[in-house]
Amino acid sequence: MGDKPIWEQIGSSFIQHYYQLFDNDRTQLGAIYMDASCLTWEGRQFQGKAAIVEKLCSLPFQKIQHSITAQDHQPTPDSCIISTVVGQLKADEDPIVGFHQMFLLKNISDAWVCTNDMFRLALHSFG
Amino acid sequence: MRKKDFKTYVDQACRAAEEFVSIYYDTMDKRRQALTRLYLDKATLIWNGNIVSGLDALNNFFDMLPSSEFQVNMLDCQPVHEQATQSQTTILVVTSGTVKFDGNKQHYFNQNFLLTAQSTPNNTVWKIASDCFRFQDWASS
Numbered sequence: 631m632g633d634k635p636i637w638e639q640i641g642s643s644f645i646q647h648y649y650q651l652f653d654n655d656r657t658q659l660g661a662i663y664m665d666a667s668c669l670t671w672e673g674r675q676f677q678g679k680a681a682i683v684e685k686l687c688s689l690p691f692q693k694i695q696h697s698i699t700a701q702d703h704q705p706t707p708d709s710c711i712i713s714t715v716v717g718q719l720k721a722d723e724d725p726i727v728g729f730h731q732m733f734l735l736k737n738i739s740d741a742w743v744c745t746n747d748m749f750r751l752a753l754h755s756f757g
Numbered sequence: 758m759r760k761k762d763f764k765t766y767v768d769q770a771c772r773a774a775e776e777f778v779s780i781y782y783d784t785m786d787k788r789r790q791a792l793t794r795l796y797l798d799k800a801t802l803i804w805n806g807n808i809v810s811g812l813d814a815l816n817n818f819f820d821m822l823p824s825s826e827f828q829v830n831m832l833d834c835q836p837v838h839e840q841a842t843q844s845q846t847t848i849l850v851v852t853s854g855t856v857k858f859d860g861n862k863q864h865y866f867n868q869n870f871l872l873t874a875q876s877t878p879n880n881t882v883w884k885i886a887s888d889c890f891r892f893q894d895w896a897s898s
Contacts, residue, residue: 670833670851677763702803704887706871712849714803714869714889728893730867732851734837748833748851752865752893 640742641703641713644735648744649696656686662744670748682747691721696729711735711742728752766836774834774850777872777883782827785819792819795885797873802888823859827866830854837871846874848883853893865893 634642644662651658663669663679669686670676676685698717705711713733720726734746777795784792793815796802802809802818809818829852837847850870857863871887 668835670835673831673833675767675835700806700891702806702889702891704801704803704889707797707799707873707886712869712871712887712889714867714891716867716891716893730851730853730893732849732869732889734849734871746835746837746849748835748849748869750831750833750851750853750867752853752867 635703635705637705637711638703641711641735642701644711644733644742644744645698645701645713645715648733649698652686653695656689657683659683659686663747664738664743664745667743667745667747672750691724694719694721706734709737710745767834770836770848771834773874773881773883774848774872775832777870778829778832778850778852781870782829786825786827789819789822789824796888797884797886800885800888802890804890805892823861825859826857828854828856846876846881847886848872867891867893 648659648662651662660679660683663682665678667679667682668675668677669682671685676682696717696719698715700716702714703711711734713735715731717729718726719729729749729751731747731749733744735742736745781792781795784795793812796812796815798812800812800815802815804818809815831853833851835849837849848871850872851867852869853865853867855863856866868888868890870885872883873886875882875884
């Protein structure tokens with residue numbers, strides 16, 4: 631763990647934290663976004679912390695579990711981090727489905743926040 | 758920079774993204790030797806978990822990669838808020854679809870790009886600062 635580049639450490643911590651919050655209590659996700667954050671969820675755009683949290687909390691499932699297959703982390707030229715996740719999720723009793731998600735993380739006042747978030751289901755993978 | 762409303766900002770970003778994506782995959786499939794012109798000198802690529810950093814390495818990598826046939830089925834795009842990029846215009850693009858590399862079976866793929874605008878008086882050229890590519894069916898490939 632100590633040998634990994636710092637952006638991998640930060641990125642993988644963020645990913646772990648994000649999916650833990652998402653799977654256990656989505657109402658707490660607001661802390662990772664800011665007013666300038668953008669979310670693209672299945673092709674629809676949401677701007678700002680409030681709109682994003684409202685969208686995530688309104689998703690129509692009771693139980694959700696994410697499983698990460700692979701994650702990649704890259705530093706950007708202006709010291710942000712791009713974290714990309716490929717995995718599977720299960721909502722309620724629905725069949726398991728693949729997903730892909732990308733986060734842009736920025737350090738603001740010593741905390742890493744998500745300024746850009748893009749999510750898509752991989753609906754073709756299980757046809 | 759003139760203030761734009763958010764929707765205009767997003768629409769412009771998405772148009773630029775669509776145009777760039779079309780050029781990128783066309784170049785990848787048909788003019789592979791020209792592909793690294795679309796990257797910044799210090800661009801980094803992670804390809805199925807393998808890090809490729811800088812133009813020399815990118816040139817070698819794409820030279821060795823078998824010929825490809827890409828089919829892009831989906832594209833998402835977001836402008837990056839100007840504060841996050843110290844006023845350099847930046848957009849994030851995510852693509853997915855299928856690809857067949859010569860000698861390999863077809864795969865579903867996902868790719869994301871961080872694009873930076875290089876503006877001249879006459880036009881804007883987008884280049885890749887960061888690129889991340891993975892097969893979707895990673896666990897089973």
